[in-house]
Amino acid sequence: MPRTDPSSPVDATDAALVARLRERLVTLCALPSPSLRERAVVQHVRAELEGWGLAVREDDAAAALGGEAGNLIAELPGGRPERVVLNAHLDTVPPVPGEPLAPIVDGDVVRTNGRQILGADDKAGVAIVLELVDALRAAPFEARPTLVAVFTVAEEIGLRGAHALDVAGLGADFGFVFDGEVPVGEVIAAAVHKEAVTISVRGRRAHAALEPERGVHAIAAAAEVVRGFPLGQQPGGAVANLGRVAGGGASNVVPDEVVLEGEARAFTRERLDELLREIHLAAAAAVAPLGARVDVAQRRLYDGYDVPEDATPFAWLRAAAPAHGIEVVKVRSIGGSDTNLFNQQGLPTVNVGVGMHDIHSVDEWIDAGDLARVAAWLRDTLLAGTRRQV
Numbered sequence: 001m002p003r004t005d006p007s008s009p010v011d012a013t014d015a016a017l018v019a020r021l022r023e024r025l026v027t028l029c030a031l032p033s034p035s036l037r038e039r040a041v042v043q044h045v046r047a048e049l050e051g052w053g054l055a056v057r058e059d060d061a062a063a064a065l066g067g068e069a070g071n072l073i074a075e076l077p078g079g080r081p082e083r084v085v086l087n088a089h090l091d092t093v094p095p096v097p098g099e100p101l102a103p104i105v106d107g108d109v110v111r112t113n114g115r116q117i118l119g120a121d122d123k124a125g126v127a128i129v130l131e132l133v134d135a136l137r138a139a140p141f142e143a144r145p146t147l148v149a150v151f152t153v154a155e156e157i158g159l160r161g162a163h164a165l166d167v168a169g170l171g172a173d174f175g176f177v178f179d180g181e182v183p184v185g186e187v188i189a190a191a192v193h194k195e196a197v198t199i200s201v202r203g204r205r206a207h208a209a210l211e212p213e214r215g216v217h218a219i220a221a222a223a224e225v226v227r228g229f230p231l232g233q234q235p236g237g238a239v240a241n242l243g244r245v246a247g248g249g250a251s252n253v254v255p256d257e258v259v260l261e262g263e264a265r266a267f268t269r270e271r272l273d274e275l276l277r278e279i280h281l282a283a284a285a286a287v288a289p290l291g292a293r294v295d296v297a298q299r300r301l302y303d304g305y306d307v308p309e310d311a312t313p314f315a316w317l318r319a320a321a322p323a324h325g326i327e328v329v330k331v332r333s334i335g336g337s338d339t340n341l342f343n344q345q346g347l348p349t350v351n352v353g354v355g356m357h358d359i360h361s362v363d364e365w366i367d368a369g370d371l372a373r374v375a376a377w378l379r380d381t382l383l384a385g386t387r388r389q390v
């Protein structure tokens with residue numbers, strides 16, 4: 001897959017941009033913001049936006065989710081007709097208890113000390129959105145579209161902030177998410193549908209020593225369900241997993257219930273439905289010889305999306321890319337992001353790669369030079385827009 005050249009020279013202007021993004025990132029990464037506890041970073045981002053004179057509002061997601069803070073939404077008006085969403089999420093995976101958040105600057109690279117998370121997922125995206133708002137507010141009113149900056153909460157625990165967000169109420173035309181753990185130039189524009197799967201296996205209780213033959217052993221039946229389950233990679237790019245098992249009780253009782261929790265993902269609704277049917281049939285077939293019963297429940301977590309290459313977000317990105325030595329490559333992701341929820345609610349949105357590395361781990365790092373390239377490219381994307389479209 002084509003990659004952009006990470007060693008391309010950086011001129012003096014870019015050096016200032018790199019330094020600014022590095023500093024923004026370090027400041028943001030030093031603020032703790034595990035999911036549902038994003039108040040400190042919300043205050044920081046809000047103060048910065050209000051300092052620039054933007055109207056900022058926080059939606060009611062905090063109450064809906066039981067968190068500290070809601071989604072933060074700020075608007076920078078422009079003279080062009082388009083309204084463009086720029087999104088990043090404010091929360092991170094949970095920090096390691098007892099270890100300070102102390103991002104290390106190593107040249108242009110910002111990394112961890114190996115003992116604590118960094119949280120560039122997605123503080124890197126937050127830094128880029130702030131940079132873009134700042135850059136466009138300095139541009140002539142007539143030259144810029146209206147920016148709708150959306151900072152979401154609780155992304156890491158099931159896109160819950162985005163679930164609570166009123167996307168239609170943003171009145172936007174399309175959007176860019178900055179949460180891609182792929183190289184600069186790669187744009188995640190297709191991702192999976194995902195459903196939670198709960199399999200309840202029911203047997204019959206009996207005394208395990210006096211009359212075990214009267215029982216139907218739910219753990220034994222669940223073992224057969226696991227054996228028959230389509231674990232891991234499946235044809236057509238689908239994937240399924242069982243991640244949790246609970247059940248049974250005292251050791252002298254034939255157990256009567258086991259619950260298996262898992263998930264299934266696929267790039268099309270049809271393929272996901274097919275996989276879920278397979279899971280249902282396999283579970284029923286697995287327990288039948290043992291006389292157990294099985295109940296399979298599924299719950300939609302989010303829809304997939306596939307933004308075509310001729311859609312407006314791609315046209316805008318491609319118009320400005322060559323000047324930055326960037327080749328735009330559409331990629332697809334087996335993971336979900338807030339991009340799923342924007343598309344699901346009718347807003348064509350793509351997830352722009354920002355060059356995150358080793359996310360969700362204590363080895364995470366990111367090159368501020370990559371952030372600067374994305375910021376410079378997107379600044380020109382937003383200012384050039386449709387004028388360069390053919």
Ligand SMILES: [Zn+2]
Binds near residue numbers: 089121122155
């Ligand atoms: Zn993320």
